[in-house]
Amino acid sequence: MWHNVWAVIRREYLQRVRSKWFIVATAGGPLMMAGLIVVPAWLAVQGERDQFNLAVVDGTGVLYEGLAPRLENGGFEVSEARWHANVVTELREQANRGELGGFIMVDELTLETGEALYYSMDVPSALRQVTVQTSVARTALEYQLEQQGVDPEGLLGGGELQVEVLSASGSDISEPQFAIAYGGAFFLYMVILLYAVAVMRATLEEKTSRIVEVIISAMKPSELMLGKIMGVCAVSLTQMTIWIAAAVALLAGAIPMMIAARPELANLEALREIAPGLGLTALFVGFFVFGFLMYSGLYAAVGAMCNSDEEAQQAQFPMITLLVVPIVMVAPIIQAPNTPMATGLSLFPLFSPILMWARVSGGGVPAWQVALSFVLMALMIWVIAAIAGRIYKVGILMSGKRPTLPELWRWVKEA
């Protein structure tokens, strides 16, 4: 038996992993992440670091000390030029000789208004302007605050808000946690649907192309169905592993590098803080696998009992409903994760992947409930395998009209 199942798994896996669709989708995710976050910043950093020597002419005598490290963090090489009457002419000549990319002049006015003069050999990019401007302004502000005897670090760092929740019933979920819970639930919905539909399409294709007749003469329908589902599952896990690895690389590698290079991108640090940890990621994958196994069984049965894409589109309506209902309930359940209704709905196996995830990722759900949901899902997989396997067995060789519900029931009883 396993020789056959294994052959089906390998065929399914290799065919899918080598397909253009898989390569585009798998590489596309991380590339888009990287494209949106990393590349512009990285390019800006790369492009300007090489060419930029910046001289600072400090007319105040107090700003250079604070300004230099800020500019260096922003990618400049900084040197101090002493103030004298002909300093502008002299630096201009240096710049023309290629020794300098430009220079900044700060004076007493800078201390009051943050204004500064920036002589640049080329037209500076917006990012570079902002870097110089904020560096100057922050340094000036820091100096002024110090003069007033105020701690500049706390205020310049954006302060800190301590939240105390007064009512006990509400969720104390933070905004990033909400994003993880909601985004994760939606992502689960998408990938479960995507891959379950892939199983359905593959089944339908085998049926309509009639290759199934050759295969069924060499193995049991249940072996084919199992191999198909396992094969697609392996593909999905491969894809997810690549995505997770890319996210880890982005968060642990690329973002710290970028922040080191460009302090003004420090808000990217927030991404690192809200990213789910190892445990939560594992739970996510667990919910996906169990959800996929339940729905792919149902979808395989639908694929087997239909004769065309159009029929299959209509016949998958019940499953779509089962997936959309929890999505609609995700937001309220994240807000109030421990009401009896939230608990009950999230324990219903076909809703569990989405709703239990939504509750768990917000925190505060007893571990036994999570464990119970997995046990119930496992039972559900068993029930679906028994019923869907029978429909599959009869349907895969049946042509003609799509069966009605009573006919389906007869298949299940007789198969």
Add this chain to the structure above:
Amino acid sequence: MRVRAPHSVMGSATESVRIMSDNGFALRLNGVTKRFGKHTAVDGFDFEVPRGVICGLLGPNGSGKTTSIRMIMGILGPDEGTVSLFGEDPDVTRRTKVGYLPEERGVYKKMKCLELITFLGEIRGLHRGEARRRGGAWLDRLGLPEWADKKVEDLSKGMQQKIQFIGTVIHEPELLILDEPFSGLDPINQDVLEEIVRDYHAKGTTILFSTHLMDQAERLCERVCLISNSRKVLDGDLKDIKAAERRGVLAVEFEGPDSWIQGPEVDRIEQTDDGLHLILRDGYDHQPILARAVESGARILRFDLVEPRLHEIFVRHAGGGATDDAGMSDVARRASPSEVAGVGGV
């Protein structure tokens, strides 16, 4: 093959006979019946194919050929009756000992040719490497080596059929079951396939194929089984059947008067390459014609019952004859497998 000796020693006399005779058969159906709702697709089908024989399963469209083959292949379960392959449980022997080419042939279009063949070999019990090696050799043999890494969808229909055929025989089955193998092939590829079928036959492979191309069946088959309206109407050694069917067409050559060729027995007269043919009406004997000829004083050079072509037998039994139960059962009885098994068997 499994050794059956202990059974035949320990079993009863009749059982041992059955098992021994089973060993001589690649395939045996016993009273197999299949119903779809109210429609009976196959009705009480008894059928045997001795080992090493090429057997044609003939019948008009919708007569139950494909349903029978699907039951042999375990794709459909019979409502009544049993199927046995090589005298054993078909579920055990089918996968590795039988090669099956269904009528509606599907492929995985997106797969590369050699990969598809390898996969088909794998599910028939071959190891991957071995399946790949044999697949490559087959592609060479059929003149498709450059297609090994091309996708199946890029092939012409005829070439796809070759790929499917390779997938059918890659595990060197002992029994080949081919459902309408020649349909959709151009004459050149039909010859190629016919050649391969003959090769397998020479190697001792049992071959069962369904067709309604009577010429092909006549050239290839040692045995035929004709089914019509879900029932077997004729089954046995082709030579025996033809001998038994030698009636109804009379070839004559003569000198002298020709009035005797007209008569109540003669339906019509045809001039053929083979001389003058008298087509007799059903149920009439040729003997009175001969008497009339002698009486008329004609000099008889040839008076010969022509061996009918399979095509005529087919039309006779499956065409209008499908309802003519008496005539059919007569022939079926005369050419029943139990009588001719000794002739057609190994």
